[in-house]
Amino acid sequence: MISRTQEDILYRINQHAGNDDVFGFRRDLLINALDVDHARPFLHPGFTAEQWNQSRWDGHAGAEAYGREYLWFAVHKILNHRSGSAARAVDKLTELAWLLGRDDVVSAVTAAPYPMYGAPKIAVFAEGLGWPLHSSAQDPDGRAALTRMAAGQPCSPDGCVWGCEE
Known part of the structure; x- marks a missing residue:
């Protein structure tokens, strides 16, 4: 609310x-x-x-319903190495946390590093609101890649052809 x-x-x-x-x-x-x-x-x-x-x-029924759906969008953009879309998602989810009165989440997202297409920021957002992050990535490879990226690591332990190692 x-x-x-x-x-x-x-x-x-x-x-x-x-x-x-x-x-x-x-x-x-x-x-x-x-x-x-x-x-x-x-x-x-x-x-x-x-x-x-x-x-x-x-x-959507309101801000929270929109935010939960948009979180899935953000995860999808991160996993697909879509830099501009991922940056937009970080901005929008940060504003959503502000609207919900969660200044603690806004501060945590702001303090989190951006590398790996904002995955660390999105992970902090989801954790702060208690929303599931990994259920947004339905396949096991996607969940593993998202976990690595949220930790600031490349999407694949074998190297990334899309450039998230840079």
Whole structure:
């Protein structure tokens, strides 16, 4: 459940503007937590409250349901060595932890190293919220690769053809 006020969220959106959110990924996630009246400046003209409520959180029941699904997306991007998508996922999940009032998780994610496509950061996020991380990687090889990457190691003990050793 979101623990931040509408004013807190608007302030955070403004903090990120032009600083560490060049492409607006953090902003987009935060806007989902706004009610229609507070979100109105970010919406297309004529967007109704009903349309807003149906489109928020990509149709998920709320922030937590969205976050659990998005965690799977993050794991998938990490395992597929998708640097840009993985970085975006780290940003969005960090903002989600903030929305949920988990400043301890935000601090832990921020302090965790990024190498291996953000796997250490995503592992800290999942652990901090008590959400399963490894069940997101359904095959045993994927779970093993994710465990290695979260520990800052290459995805494969035999070497990586995709470059996560660099």
